[in-house]
Amino acid sequence: MDALEAALDMIWPRRLARYSGWAMIAPAILLVGILVLGLVQIAEGSLHTLDRSTFLPSEEYTLANYQTIIDSTTYWRVLWRSLLGAGLTVFFTLLLALPYSYIMVRTSSATIRKSLLVVLFLPFFIGQVVRAYGILIVLGTSGAVNDVLGLFGVEPLRLLFNFPAVVFGLVQYMLPFSVLLLAPALTAIPRETETAASSLGANWLQSFWHVVIPMAKPGLVGAGLVVGTLSLTDFAMPAMLGGGSQDFIANAIYDQFFRTADQGLGAALALLLVALGSVIAGVVIAIFGAGTLGMGGRK
């Protein structure tokens, strides 16, 4: 122990102890710093248009890229689609995650709890791309779902490459995250509180609506925020399940950077996405307080 302390003293002398806190968050600051640096560069890039003759960014500063976005119906449609997709994903994910985590937390059977946990964690080991590919196979024209429908004499349906398919994929992808965020909030509600509600005359539905959901609000808001921002910025699901027809903002950015090579326009889109996400998160936190994310904020 003494040797260890001596060694520690060499690396980090005692008199530096009051800077220990800073030393510990230094890596985080470094990471955020790199991120900010990148953002600044992107912001700078967004102020130059692409010179189509030389394929080089223009010399002078201009807001032309932003003007292009505002004037373009395509980008408005992409933006609207991303927001709607994220909103629907939040709604359906929470709708499914709430009963799932409630049963997981409340069940008296250890077997059921373990099975629910395993089912929850399995998808984590399978990447997003593989999962999207799995959905492609299952929902494809000759996939399992259409096979079953065929048994009932239904003609093969086009289940893929449309908006619902993208939302379906996103919900499927987000469910584990939201269950993991909701479970602690539900665990924090004492069972006795629900028994009390029932003794006071609430049936299970009323007790769920008037007691469980309001008391789980911090978890619901936190999960909604995480799912919402992750969906809004998602790339893989719209790309694979939308088949090019259902682009979200991230797909549009990708196209500008890697297909059209219009770095300026891509940068402008990227900044818009960052701003949009920040505003949404800011508004949600302002309304519900920082405590909603389990950070102990109290009014």
Next chain:
Amino acid sequence: MKQGAPAETSREKSEIKRPVAVRARDLTMDFGDGAPAVDRASFDLETGRFLTILGPSGSGKTTLLRMIAGFQKPTSGEITVNGHAVDATPPHRRSVGMVFQRLALFPHMTAAENVAFPLKMRRYDPRSVPGRVRDFLDLVKLGDYGERRINELSGGQQQRVAIARALVFEPELLLLDEPLAALDRKLREEMQLEFRRIQHELGVTTINVTHDQREALVVSDDIIVMDGGRIQQHARPVELYRMPENTFVAGFLGVSTFVAGTAFPGGLKSGDLHLSGTHAGEIAEGTPVRGAIRAEQIRIVAAPDSLATCDTAFPSRILDVIFEGERLLYVAESDRLPGVAFQVYHHDTEAFDLYEIGAQVTIGWNARDMKIFKSTA
């Protein structure tokens, strides 16, 4: 079941005046992990009375209460509340108000919203709700606190909200599961008197659970003492204190000293010492017994002569003197009964600090005060 059944029964109650509100017969709850949590409990509780279930932690009090509330289905046995089997209606249709061990108030509502909750769930006329809520907040002396959130109230005030919420829909039965256990002593004693006042005011049949013997004696019309899932004794407080039926009850209420020995007519024999006492029931001579004598029933004097009126008296030595504020507790031992430390209360405003550690004294008591029970072990 029928809508409005609770209202009908409460009207019936006032007209016909049913003598028994709660009837339990051979209630058993076996969780299947060793001894049953509640073992063949039977009792009757009359309408309007205040019953306390008293017992140490783990004796099955909560389990018994949960079965009466209908939250727990008994392994066997039956319970009726006002003549109806408890499980004939789902929990939210029953007319039972319950105050929980950890109160279980709704933190996202104000005090008034908490009290209004059962009225909304039970579809009271919305116009009558605010007035009713106000009446019951007044009843618990929280008239001005309705708009406060639960976390803006003190422990005692939260307590009162929980009581108002459990009573506002005028249940047939009020159940209290150690709601006072977490309070400090002063507040606890204040709330005990509050429970009594409110119960007298409304006349609601009440079952209270506690491990605090003082609370049981102070608030109750009837006490059931439980241990190991079994009812040890069911009696009025005074009766229970004066005439415990077994060593557990004798030891649980008040401070008693136990002496092991064998029975003989008019007392027990321990070594060569004959101690006067009263047998609890028929006990044959020579049976192993335990005698119990309460600390306030032992007399302690310096000179043996002044205990001439006592049925039993013998010399002892003071082992310890404990100052308890309103009285002194002496611990005394006799050479003739080694290993038995007699606990003796001494309360004499004239001569408060009479004996020191090591002093030679004489202790004694009357035959009716030492209760003699058959040894169980």
